[in-house]
Amino acid sequence: MAASSPAIHTVDLSKRFGSTVALTGLSMTVPRGEIFGFLGPNGAGKTTSVKLLLGLLKPTSGEAWLLGETIGDLKTRNRIGYLPELFRYQGWLDAREVLALHCELAPLERSTWKEEITKALATVGLTDRADDRVSTFSKGMQQRLGLAAALLGRPELVFLDEPTSALDPVGRHDVREIIRGLSARGTAVFLNSHLLSEVEQVCDRVAVVDHGRVIASGTMDELLSGTAVRVRVGGLDGAARTKLAGFGPLDDEGEHLTFTKLDVERVPELVSTIVALGGRIYEVAPRHQTLEDRFLQLLHEEEKS
Amino acid sequence: MLVVSLAPAADVAKYAADLGAETLVPPVLVFARLTIQEASRRRLLLALLVLTLLVVGFSAWGFHKITTVTRSDGTLLPPTQVTLITSQLLIVVTFMYSGVLALSAAVVAGPLISSEVESGLLLSMLARPVRRSEVVIGKWLGLAVLVFVYAAGSAFLELAAVNWATGYLPPHPIELVLYVAAEGLSLLSLGLVLSTRLSGITGGVIALVAWLMAWIAGVVGDIGAGLQNSALQNVGTISHLLLPTDGLWRGAVYAMEPDVILAALRAAGTAGRANPFSAVDPPPNAFLAWVVVWFALMLTLAIWSFRTREI
Numbered sequence: 001m002a003a004s005s006p007a008i009h010t011v012d013l014s015k016r017f018g019s020t021v022a023l024t025g026l027s028m029t030v031p032r033g034e035i036f037g038f039l040g041p042n043g044a045g046k047t048t049s050v051k052l053l054l055g056l057l058k059p060t061s062g063e064a065w066l067l068g069e070t071i072g073d074l075k076t077r078n079r080i081g082y083l084p085e086l087f088r089y090q091g092w093l094d095a096r097e098v099l100a101l102h103c104e105l106a107p108l109e110r111s112t113w114k115e116e117i118t119k120a121l122a123t124v125g126l127t128d129r130a131d132d133r134v135s136t137f138s139k140g141m142q143q144r145l146g147l148a149a150a151l152l153g154r155p156e157l158v159f160l161d162e163p164t165s166a167l168d169p170v171g172r173h174d175v176r177e178i179i180r181g182l183s184a185r186g187t188a189v190f191l192n193s194h195l196l197s198e199v200e201q202v203c204d205r206v207a208v209v210d211h212g213r214v215i216a217s218g219t220m221d222e223l224l225s226g227t228a229v230r231v232r233v234g235g236l237d238g239a240a241r242t243k244l245a246g247f248g249p250l251d252d253e254g255e256h257l258t259f260t261k262l263d264v265e266r267v268p269e270l271v272s273t274i275v276a277l278g279g280r281i282y283e284v285a286p287r288h289q290t291l292e293d294r295f296l297q298l299l300h301e302e303e304k305s
Numbered sequence: 306m307l308v309v310s311l312a313p314a315a316d317v318a319k320y321a322a323d324l325g326a327e328t329l330v331p332p333v334l335v336f337a338r339l340t341i342q343e344a345s346r347r348r349l350l351l352a353l354l355v356l357t358l359l360v361v362g363f364s365a366w367g368f369h370k371i372t373t374v375t376r377s378d379g380t381l382l383p384p385t386q387v388t389l390i391t392s393q394l395l396i397v398v399t400f401m402y403s404g405v406l407a408l409s410a411a412v413v414a415g416p417l418i419s420s421e422v423e424s425g426l427l428l429s430m431l432a433r434p435v436r437r438s439e440v441v442i443g444k445w446l447g448l449a450v451l452v453f454v455y456a457a458g459s460a461f462l463e464l465a466a467v468n469w470a471t472g473y474l475p476p477h478p479i480e481l482v483l484y485v486a487a488e489g490l491s492l493l494s495l496g497l498v499l500s501t502r503l504s505g506i507t508g509g510v511i512a513l514v515a516w517l518m519a520w521i522a523g524v525v526g527d528i529g530a531g532l533q534n535s536a537l538q539n540v541g542t543i544s545h546l547l548l549p550t551d552g553l554w555r556g557a558v559y560a561m562e563p564d565v566i567l568a569a570l571r572a573a574g575t576a577g578r579a580n581p582f583s584a585v586d587p588p589p590n591a592f593l594a595w596v597v598v599w600f601a602l603m604l605t606l607a608i609w610s611f612r613t614r615e616i
């Protein structure tokens with residue numbers, strides 16, 4: 001297929017483990033060069049999706065294509081990078097050797113290895129530890145090494161399964177920069193995460209999965225069109241709180257109530273209702289919906305249906 | 306050079322790759338090299354080398370003693386006696402070597418794949434253009450090289466020591482090495498099959514128990530031969546087919562028996578067969594052919610089992 005074929009295309013991809021449905025009916029298209037965020041709570045099926053696409057798991061049903069070739073095709077894999085959620089590299093090799101191993105398996109031309117490795121190490125900030133055994137690395141350094149391995153050889157598509165789970169704030173910032181850099185040179189990035197602010201900052205489009213189903217997807221703007229209202233309130237008991245159900249999904253954090261999707265026009269109505277219920281309002285703050293608001297709203301709606 | 310390796314076989318693969326500047330090493334050899342590299346970096350090879358040197362040194366001293374002991378009348382043992390005792394002692398010492406090899410092979414092969422699946426080590430590698438069969442064959446090949454190197458190296462050292470101490474050499478040293486190595490290789494293959502599905506310790510323990518049971522079944526078969534009881538004999542035969550380790554061990558024993566011993570065993574008739582440290586005949590060709598088929602079956606099984614495993 002032509003180079004214009006999408007980075008990822010899936011049709012009704014499903015996976016069961018015995019009676020557990022890990023993923024059902026995943027249909028999506030990720031164009032080249034796009035940063036695609038895949039969101040969902042624990043056990044939603046994010047890692048399963050990535051493993052299916054990489055051919056590490058066999059789908060129960062459905063089809064998928066990466067870079068125009070059916071999944072499991074051996075040759076396309078040399079154009080793909082992958083940082084697993086469970087990242088682990090040979091402790092008895094040093095960082096440079098691990099990357100050389102990946103260059104060899106990719107396979108990249110031998111003459112390019114040195115440059116590729118040096119570049120990847122610099123990108124993830126491991127240059128000064130390049131000749132140390134991986135077994136002496138901290139968790140975060142190992143994750144950086146995994147990221148470096150995923151970047152080798154200018155892949156056209158990179159899968160990052162929670163790439164910042166072990167990283168410090170600086171590292172998280174670096175990863176966002178790396179992801180933007182990849183996209184800028186035309187590499188598509190499939191980012192699994194439940195760090196919503198991270199996804200919000202880098203992704204062009206997102207899909208939200210729960211219980212193996214995509215419950216929403218679209219660009220950031222499409223998803224976050226609504227407003228949320230945060231209220232600081234006292235004197236409301238549980239019974240009173242349930243009476244607020246009419247104002248849409250509610251994220252109840254005790255003193256702080258966040259109505260994750262509520263039109264600004266309804267704020268006066270909300271205030272008078274709370275007062276009528278005997279609540280004392282200290283603060284009302286409408287804001288643009290954040291991804292977290294939207295996420296909680298979606299999961300809330302999902303639970304009800 | 307980016308990959309610095311300590312192991313000779315790894316260097317061979319590297320030089321082969323360097324000859325043609327841009328020829329790439331096939332993944333099978335990459336995994337074989339990696340396996341050898343791991344054993345050497347984790348000091349397994351060093352530990353085996355040191356232990357082997359210790360045993361060789363100790364046994365050289367022991368064998369030397371045979372030539373210097375005096376009988377009650379104050380004379381030394383006659384050369385035929387020395388040969389007899391040396392050959393029997395060598396069989397026992399070799400049994401220990403084959404045991405060490407079998408144990409190491411089972412312990413190393415047991416977690417070979419399972420531990421890397423569990424830790425996630427294989428995830429990033431299997432996302433490369435690599436077939437699962439290449440992983441299995443590569444790891445098998447790497448360990449097979451180690452098994453042969455260990456069998457040949459330790460046999461050379463031990464036989465040199467025995468020869469220095471007593472002047473004795475077993476009649477078929479090459480066959481001896483091959484049989485001992487093949488025994489280690491059998492356990493390696495069994496361990497590899499198990500490691501595609503079971504966790505490391507479990508696979509290793511099963512392989513070890515299977516090895517001991519095969520050995521006992523061989524003894525049972527011997528007793529059957531001695532008593533001319535076909536049911537017991539079948540136990541031995543079937544166990545040799547299921548796991549050829551004991552059959553191969555008998556081949557090694559045969560390779561170490563000088564003619565005098567063979568003649569004595571034959572003269573003893575059926576009673577001469579009832580002993581796991583003796584062999585009257587070499588392993589039949591049909592058995593050796595079966596061993597080759599058995600290895601192929603084990604590898605096929607391991608590949609199939611790993612290919613259908615979800616990771």
Ligand SMILES: Nc1ncnc2c1ncn2[C@@H]1O[C@H](COP(=O)(O)OP(=O)(O)OP(=O)(O)O)[C@@H](O)[C@H]1O
Nearest residue numbers: 017020021022040041042043044045046047048049
């Ligand atoms: N090998 C397996 N055997 C059985 N069930 C599995 C297996 N792998 C995953 N599952 C199940 O599939 C579902 C999805 O798991 P998955 O790992 O894809 O979740 P996830 O979205 O990546 O979660 P997390 O955010 O915790 O990483 C879960 O219910 C999980 O229990």
Ligand SMILES: [Mg+2]
Nearest residue numbers: 046047048085
């Ligand atoms: Mg996951």
